Amino acid sequence: MSEQFPGAAALASFIRSGRREDRTAYRSLSGTDREAYRRLVSAVFDITVVRHFGGDRPAERIERLIAGAAKRHPEYGGSIAVVLRALNGGEEALAKLSSRQLLTAQHLVIREIAKRHPELQVEADQAVAAAASMAAKAPEAPAAQAKQETPAAKAPERPPVPEAPPAPAEPKPPSPADFKLPDSYEAQIAEAKDFLKHIPAGPNLKAAEAILSQAPSREEIKELQRKAAEAQTVLDGVESARFEGSAGAVTVALDATGRIRGLALGTDAVRYGNRELAEAVVAAFGSAERLRAKESVDLFSKASGLGEPGSGDAEILRRIEAFQAERADARYVHTPESGLCRAEADQRGQLTALMFLTGNVARETDRDALAKQIREAVAAAQRAAAAPVAAMTAELLAAA
Known part of the structure; x- marks a missing residue:
């Protein structure tokens, strides 16, 4: 971690673990170092907010995040609400927070978002390093921006919010809806x-x-553009949706199709034996899958309503469903080159079993590296299960 920002290692550890000791470690820093740390936390806060909300920050999503964080930390609920609502205006309320209240609220929001995006926990060091680079380039905030023990004149300034999270993103292709006739x-x-x-x-x-x-007439083109914009909105919702499930010290995140997108191990995972850890991963996956099955219905019903009546999409989906039902007993297994574990998925891509093939992996393997290998093994098993479905779908489309 950069020496320019003391406390960076503790911050990255807090993103992964949520430990209070990591969150409060900055209190041992001197005045100058503590101010540098505040700027670093503000930059990490901005990065995680962008990762969670993207370009839009709907009030209802902000309120859901407030409710989730405040439920876990009721004593800080007021500060958390002030910090998050300031994303859509209301920055004047920030001036009423002491610097410690502001810093604590930012920490807790960062951790709450990291729990909903396990990949942030895996990439904690990279996220903090990216934030350090942002904070180093931003003008240093005066020490009196936040209220110390007396009210401050204005709300604290944070480094500019990045347009995209640190993970590399593909450039967005032009949309037909943007074409001007x-x-x-x-x-x-x-x-x-x-x-x-x-x-x-x-x-x-x-x-x-x-x-x-x-x-086409101008009116017909406008109607096509409206439908294209609607379709893009639905597609964006499907692609960005994440469904999280937890079991003990394990958290799993799935996308709207059921594919694994994140897996994080809490600090208590080191106490698990191989069987206990494997069972926790399968249970967390099942919890996330149940949530996905329940909440993704609305997403996919919107998507299915975009097609033309009688287009044949419904028949293809029916054939896929029948294919998966007929092969309900099929299993797809993947063992990574490391030989660490073996993941098994069914025809629908749901994790059915996980087995560790070496000694006590939770004690002998770095937690982040272990989580990454498990996630990659599960993802590979899911890809193997998806391959015959994709081949069948290609044949149906070719025959249509």
């Missing part, structure tokens, strides 16, 4: 039709007439 569209169509009289009779004329006869 020129004001002269109708005139251009009319001019093209008028030009047809200069084309000699024959196949070229027939082809041009056919193309122009199918030119």
Whole structure:
């Protein structure tokens, strides 16, 4: 960790573990070091907020996050609410918080988001390093930005919120909904039709007439763009949805299709034997899957409503469902090259078993490295289960 930001290692440890000792370790720092640490926490706060909310910050999602964090830390519920509601305005309320209240609330929000995005726990060191780089480039905030023991004149300033989380992101492709139809569209169509009289009779004329006869009206194009924007919104919701389940010291996150996207091990995991840890991973996966099955229905019902009636999508989905039901007893197994474990998934990609193949892995393997290997083994088993479904779907689409 950068020496420019003392306490960075403790902050990364807190993101992973949530331990109070890590959260309060900064109190031993001197005044200058403590101010640098505050700037670092603010930058990590901004990164995690972007990771959780993306570009939009709907009030209802902010309130859900407040409720979740305040339920776990009721004594800090008021400060947490002030800090999160300030994301959508209300920064003046921040000035009423002492610097310790602000810092504690930011810590707890960071940890709450990390629990909902286990990949942040895995990447805690990288996230803190990225935040350190941001904080180093930002102007140093005056020590009196937050209230120390007396009220401050204005709310604390945080480094600029990054446009994207530190993880590399693919550039967003242009959307049809963003295309602006020129004001002269109708005139251009009319001019093209008028030009047809200069084309000699024959196949070229027939082809041009056919193309122009199918030119959509401005209203039809606007309706298509509206549907495209609606479809993109639904797709974004499906792609960003995460469903988290926990069992003991294990937390698993699934996406809307049931694929594993994160797995984190708490500090108590070191006390687990191999069988106990394997059972906890399977149980956490099952908990996340039940939540996904319950809450993703609305997402996919919106997605299914975007297709044209009678388009054949429903029949393809029915065939896939039948295929999976017929192969309910099929199992797909993956063992990583390390030989650490063996993950087993059924035809639907649900984790059915996990076995560790070496000694007490929780004690002998770094916690983050262990979580990563388990996640990759489960993901590989899921990919193996998805392969025959994908092949069948390709055949159906080719025959359609």
